[in-house]
Every structure is written in C-alpha cells, then in structure tokens.
Amino acid sequence: MRFSLRTTWSTAVQCRQTRALSHVARHIRPRKRLPNSIRCQSTAAAVQEEPASTVDVNKYDHLDPTPPDYSSQPFTDSCTLTLASGAGGHGCISFLREKYIANGPPNGGDGGTGGNLYIQAVRGETSLHKLARRGILKAGRGKNGQGSLRGGSRGEDVLVIVPVGTVIREIGRHDPLAAERVKGYGRDLDDDDAESDAPNLSRKWRRDRWLLYPGTLPKAFTSADFPSLPRPRRNNLVATEPEGPIRLDLDKPMDHPMLIAAGAMGGLGNPHFVTKSIHKPKFATKGEDGTRIHFQLELKLLADVGLVGLPNAGKSTLLRALTNSRTRVGAWAFTTLSPNVGTVILDSHTGRPALADTTAGGDGRRREPRTHFTIADIPGLIEDAHLDRGLGLGFLRHIERAAVLAFVLDLSAGDAVAALKALWREVGEYEKMRDQDVNAETEHLLPDAEGMVAFKPFEPAVSPGLDAEPSDDEPFEDDGEIMSLPGPPIVGRKLPPLTLPPISGKPWFVVATKADLPGTQENFAALQGYLAGVEAGEVEHPSQKANAWRRRVRAVPVSAIQKEGVGGIPEIVVGLLDG
Ligand SMILES: Nc1nc2c(ncn2[C@@H]2O[C@H](COP(=O)(O)OP(=O)(O)OP(=O)(O)O)[C@@H](O)[C@H]2O)c(=O)[nH]1
Ligand SMILES: [Mg+2]
Incomplete structure (x- = not known):
C-alpha cells in the first residue's frame, strides 16, 4: 500500500514537472518548423555567402565609398x-x-x-x-x-x-x-x-x-x-x-x-x-x-554654409572631402534624399581647434573665437523644382538660415553659368512661395473671431550685405554673423513675429567641382568671366534682384573626389562669415 502510494506521489510529481517543462517548451519552441532540407540549404547558403557588410579596408576610399558605408537616419522636417x-x-x-x-x-x-x-x-x-x-x-x-x-x-x-x-x-x-x-x-x-x-x-x-x-x-x-x-x-x-x-x-x-x-x-x-x-x-x-x-x-536646420546644386553635381562628395561626414555618394541623381550637416574644425592640422583672434574687432566688440563651422548638404534641385519636379523646393528651408551659400556646379555637365542661373531662379521661386505663405498666414490670423490675436503683417527684413543703407535703429550689425533676426527675448506673453531675411542678400560663392575631368577649363574660364561681371555690376545678378549680394563673388575649382583644391574653401567661408 505504502509502495503504491509512493509510486502515485512520484508519478504526480513527474507529471507536474513534465507539464511545467512542456509549458516552457511551448514558449521556446519555434512557431514553425522548417523541413530539414530547407534548413540545411539555408545554413549552407549562409556559410557560402560573404557577410554583406564587409568593407575591404585596402580598397576603402572615404571619398568614393562602398554602399555599406552609408549612413541612413530617419528624417522628417x-x-x-x-x-x-x-x-x-x-x-x-x-x-x-x-x-x-x-x-x-x-x-x-x-x-x-x-x-x-x-x-x-x-x-x-x-x-x-x-x-x-x-x-x-x-x-x-x-x-x-x-x-x-x-x-x-x-x-x-x-x-x-x-x-x-x-x-x-x-x-x-x-x-x-x-x-x-x-x-x-x-x-x-x-x-x-x-x-x-x-x-x-x-x-x-x-x-x-x-x-x-x-x-x-x-x-x-x-x-x-x-x-x-x-x-x-x-x-x-x-x-x-x-x-x-x-x-x-x-x-x-x-x-x-x-x-x-x-x-x-x-x-x-x-x-x-x-x-x-x-x-x-x-x-x-x-x-x-x-x-x-x-x-x-x-x-530648418542651422548650418553656417548651405550647399546648393543640381543633382549629381558632387555636393555630398564635397561635404565628405571637407568634413568627416558619411553622407551617401552615388553616380546617379538624387542620391541624397535628406539633408546632412557636417562640421569643419578649423585646427590648421594641429588636431586642436585653432583659436581665432579674440581682440576687439573694428566694431569695438569682442568676438567669440571661431573654432568650427557647419555645412549643410541638401538633395539636388532641378530646373522647375518649384513646380514640384524632382524632390521639389522644400529642402531649401534647410539652407535658408545659412549665413553663406555655396553653389556647387559640375564643370563636366555643360554650361556652368546656365546651371548657376537655374539654381538662383529656383532659390528665388522658393523665396516667393515662402513669403506668400507667411502673408497668407498673417492675413488668416487677423482677428476676425473673438479672442483671436492678430500678428503684425509680414515685413520683409533687411539683411547684412544688402546695398540698402541700414537706418540708425536698424537691428542688424553687419558683422557677417548668422543672419538670425535679432528680436526681443521672449518675455511675458508677447511673441516676436517670424520674420525672414531675403536669401539673395546672403554672401555666396561658387565651388566648381569635377575640375579633374578633361575639357572643364573652358567652362571654368567662362564662369569666372561671368562672376567678375556680376561683381563689377556689369552683368545682372543671377537672382535678378537689384540689391542682391555681389561684394566678392568667387569661384573655386576643385576635384572633391581627389580632395584637391578644397583646402582653400574653409578660408573663404570664414572670410564671408566673419565679414
Ligand atoms: N571626377 C569627379 N567625380 C566626382 C567629383 N565629385 C563627385 N564626383 C562623382 O559625382 C557623382 C555624384 O556625386 P555626389 O556627391 O553623390 O553628388 P550630389 O550632388 O551629392 O548628388 P545628389 O545627392 O544626387 O544631389 C559620384 O559618382 C561622385 O563620385 C569630382 O570632383 N571629380
Ligand atoms: Mg548628394
């Protein structure tokens, strides 16, 4: 009797353990078991296949990267x-x-x-x-x-x-x-x-x-x-x-x-x-x-310099040549689908940020030492982008607040002057659309309903570099700093209006890329001639605006892929940023 009881007890314990184990197994067992043949095949294939993300370090080139080296981040602007x-x-x-x-x-x-x-x-x-x-x-x-x-x-x-x-x-x-x-x-x-x-x-x-x-x-x-x-x-x-x-x-x-x-x-x-x-x-x-x-x-990304160019002009390669950015580069249009910002450290090859002159400037103010500047690379613009062709004009919002614009022109892709004019035309169209939006918005917000608060109608702002003489009470200082409109700090309940400086008033220069390719010299010479005319006021500004910036318009020939000629760009940028 005792024996049988013990048997019953141990059987019950065993049963409970088995049930518990089967419960665990239910959870760890794969939901579907593949037939053996398929499993063997896939294992064999996995063994034979090279891992996709391997980068051959001997062949690796920072300026002409292989696909696994691309960075991709979700981006919504x-x-x-x-x-x-x-x-x-x-x-x-x-x-x-x-x-x-x-x-x-x-x-x-x-x-x-x-x-x-x-x-x-x-x-x-x-x-x-x-x-x-x-x-x-x-x-x-x-x-x-x-x-x-x-x-x-x-x-x-x-x-x-x-x-x-x-x-x-x-x-x-x-x-x-x-x-x-x-x-x-x-x-x-x-x-x-x-x-x-x-x-x-x-x-x-x-x-x-x-x-x-x-x-x-x-x-x-x-x-x-x-x-x-x-x-x-x-x-x-x-x-x-x-x-x-x-x-x-x-x-x-x-x-x-x-x-x-x-x-x-x-x-x-x-x-x-x-x-x-x-x-x-x-x-x-x-x-x-x-x-x-x-x-x-x-x-609206904040960068000191905005790169504007047609698709495939070499903007991303230029950004990679100037900074440690890992932005995507490819020999097809619209490789870049979202903006990228890179930082140029002004270290004079010492590994430490160079300390700029901190003595008082001509305006009597002490300047912050400039140790770096940032560059924004945006997707390419095509002609009639304002009609929503290509990726449209929306990405221009990211260079709209840049202090300096760099127009990247591909010397091997036909007339560089025509390309520059086309880019300025699209920038002008963007500016028009932006101003219309703001005006429509301010009209919409006029106090028609009880309790609504009216905003000041849009007032086009004067930005540094414009020919118009700023008045005494003009809030701008022409010190070449980022053109954010100075406004009163947000105190109390009144908010400052959103005013936007005109893009054509920003300092700009041209980076003529792919200068390593044959037959690009004539194109560059014609471009230089045109820019000299713009600077002298003999030729109409490509933006077709009367008071656009034309103080010192320069063109730099570079071969970004070979990192040649790019060394002079930081100096030009700092010159334009610091006035
Ligand atoms: N020969 C030569 N090729 C270049 C140079 N710069 C860029 N390329 C090539 O031009 C192609 C386009 O370069 P990207 O930097 O992707 O051009 P992008 O302007 O960023 O193009 P999107 O992002 O599509 O607007 C790539 O195949 C680059 O290798 C250069 O200086 N010389
Ligand atoms: Mg690109």
Whole structure:
C-alpha cells in the first residue's frame, strides 16, 4: 500500500514537472518548423555567402565609398502635431462618517489640476520623425478628489523636445472655456457681455457639468435643485502662457522649457455647495477639459554654409572631402534624399581647434573665437523644382538660415553659368512661395473671431550685405554673423513675429567641382568671366534682384573626389562669415 502510494506521489510529481517543462517548451519552441532540407540549404547558403557588410579596408576610399558605408537616419522636417493639456479631475461627493456621526457634513475634495504642456529645443535632436509618428501628445489628467477633503493629485506634465531650428506655428486651437463662452453658456455670470448676440444660456442648465451622488437618479433633481454653476476657473499659470496664435522660431537651445498650455482646473467637491437651504449637497462639479492646440512644425536646420546644386553635381562628395561626414555618394541623381550637416574644425592640422583672434574687432566688440563651422548638404534641385519636379523646393528651408551659400556646379555637365542661373531662379521661386505663405498666414490670423490675436503683417527684413543703407535703429550689425533676426527675448506673453531675411542678400560663392575631368577649363574660364561681371555690376545678378549680394563673388575649382583644391574653401567661408 505504502509502495503504491509512493509510486502515485512520484508519478504526480513527474507529471507536474513534465507539464511545467512542456509549458516552457511551448514558449521556446519555434512557431514553425522548417523541413530539414530547407534548413540545411539555408545554413549552407549562409556559410557560402560573404557577410554583406564587409568593407575591404585596402580598397576603402572615404571619398568614393562602398554602399555599406552609408549612413541612413530617419528624417522628417515637417509635421503636424496636436498638443493637449491635461483635463482637471472631478470633484468628490462625500460625507463624514465616523463612530457616533452617522450623517456628517460634506467632505469631498476638489479634483486635481491637469498636467501642463512645455516645449524645449535641445541640441542633439536632428529630426521631427518621433513627433510626426506620435501625432498627438496629451498631458496627464488630474486625479479625482477624494473623501476627507483630500484633493486629487496633479496630472503629469508633458515636455515636448524638438531639435534646435524648429519653427512652430499654431494652426488651430480648441479652448473649451472660450468655446462655452461663444455658445453663450455662463452669460448669467458675466454682466459685461450682456450686449453680445450670443444666446443667453445659463450655465445652470449644464447638467453635464455636474456629478451626482452615487445611486441618485438624475430625475430626482430638477434644475431648481442645483445652484448656479460656478464661474469656470482657469489655472494661474495661464498668465504665463504665450499669447495665441503661437508662432515660435526656436533657433537656439533653450535652458528652460517654455510653457505652451497650462492644465485645466479640477472640479469642486460638494462642500463648496453648502448653502443655508442645502446642508448636504449631493453634487459636485466635473473637471474642465484641457486646451487642444494643433501645430505645424517645420525643422530648418542651422548650418553656417548651405550647399546648393543640381543633382549629381558632387555636393555630398564635397561635404565628405571637407568634413568627416558619411553622407551617401552615388553616380546617379538624387542620391541624397535628406539633408546632412557636417562640421569643419578649423585646427590648421594641429588636431586642436585653432583659436581665432579674440581682440576687439573694428566694431569695438569682442568676438567669440571661431573654432568650427557647419555645412549643410541638401538633395539636388532641378530646373522647375518649384513646380514640384524632382524632390521639389522644400529642402531649401534647410539652407535658408545659412549665413553663406555655396553653389556647387559640375564643370563636366555643360554650361556652368546656365546651371548657376537655374539654381538662383529656383532659390528665388522658393523665396516667393515662402513669403506668400507667411502673408497668407498673417492675413488668416487677423482677428476676425473673438479672442483671436492678430500678428503684425509680414515685413520683409533687411539683411547684412544688402546695398540698402541700414537706418540708425536698424537691428542688424553687419558683422557677417548668422543672419538670425535679432528680436526681443521672449518675455511675458508677447511673441516676436517670424520674420525672414531675403536669401539673395546672403554672401555666396561658387565651388566648381569635377575640375579633374578633361575639357572643364573652358567652362571654368567662362564662369569666372561671368562672376567678375556680376561683381563689377556689369552683368545682372543671377537672382535678378537689384540689391542682391555681389561684394566678392568667387569661384573655386576643385576635384572633391581627389580632395584637391578644397583646402582653400574653409578660408573663404570664414572670410564671408566673419565679414
Ligand atoms: N571626377 C569627379 N567625380 C566626382 C567629383 N565629385 C563627385 N564626383 C562623382 O559625382 C557623382 C555624384 O556625386 P555626389 O556627391 O553623390 O553628388 P550630389 O550632388 O551629392 O548628388 P545628389 O545627392 O544626387 O544631389 C559620384 O559618382 C561622385 O563620385 C569630382 O570632383 N571629380
Ligand atoms: Mg548628394
């Protein structure tokens, strides 16, 4: 008997172990078993195949790389994003219950405030793709109030991190409190807008704003049982929000996050509604809804020099020759599909950044030593890119804020002067479209609806290098620094307008590439002749603008693939940057 019991016991243990093991096996077993023959084949093929990412170091050439050496990063430079501040938590309906106090006074806490929305531009972020994927970001909702007069906790704040260089435009906003006012609710609370045409609907009738004691049937309450709905409350932080519509140009890293929308207030607990006639209010109010703002985000990379050229001109090879960039190079058009930024360290081959002269300049100001500059390579432009041919003109936004433009012309691909004129034409078309957009936007934002704030209409700005004499109160200093428009720092609620300098006012030069190929000398000579004419004012500026920059237009012949002639480019760039 004992023996049989032990057998039964060990069998049970074994069974349990087997079951446990089979459970584990179920999880680690491959879902599908391939037939043996296929598995053998694939293993054999894998053994025979060379690993795809091997780079032959002996054949490796930095300027003529093999495909595995390409860097590819997801890149998005414009997207729409909806940000919603947190809704408030509901007020609580509760009554004191204690030993010997069966029917105590009301003690429901207030709902917590919703989370705030902040934005911060930081270095290190290079794309908007993460935000584009999210689409909407909501701050946390405030927690509901609780008994014993415990208020709900605050909702979680949300910090939206964007790359430096992001331009943010508000394209729509839903403010629940403003919407209520437009509908006419709450007019009974406000005497000042009694003249308004909006219907006079008392907030008293807003049944949806009230919470009832659990178990109470709504029909038990008539409107007469409710007091007037309290005046909607706004978070104190609303006073520090920027005035809408929000338009920001975050062209510098921010030390502190900036408040975009404050969380909504929580509802009121039932003790707030005690009156002489109602001693035990069995109702509380709901929390307010958060503000929802729709934004258009546009990333405009910040680089000192922007490379503009036709496809296959050799822009990326030039960037690789000047910097350690691993941008993609290929003998076909539109190899580059997203902008790349490279950094040139001005170290005079010492391995350490050279310290520039820090003595006072001619303007009497001490200059920051320039230890490096950055270059942006963008996808190629083709003729009629403004008609959305090729990759269109959108990528020009990344060189629009560059202080210096470098036009890269392929000397082996026909008339370089014609190519330069075609590129300037596209740049001019881009500028026109940009200005039209801004004007349309400012017109659209004129205060036609109540509560809308008007922006100043677009004023074309004067940039350094223009022939027009700046006035005394002109905010620009012609020191050749990056042409970001100086504006007052963002203090308080007023935001500076988004003004954009004209592109034709930027200093520019030409890099004539592929000079190693035969028959390119004549082309270069013709180009030089043309540029000399532009500089002397004998020939019309390729941008066809009267006051475009033509102070010292230079053409540098280079063979980027052989890294010949590129050594002089940093000097030219620094000369143009520092004036
Ligand atoms: N012979 C010669 N070939 C060059 C030179 N620079 C670039 N190339 C070649 O020209 C082709 C195009 O070079 P890329 O640097 O990809 O040109 P890109 O302007 O960036 O082209 P997209 O990105 O398509 O606009 C590649 O095959 C390069 O090897 C040069 O100085 N001399
Ligand atoms: Mg390229």
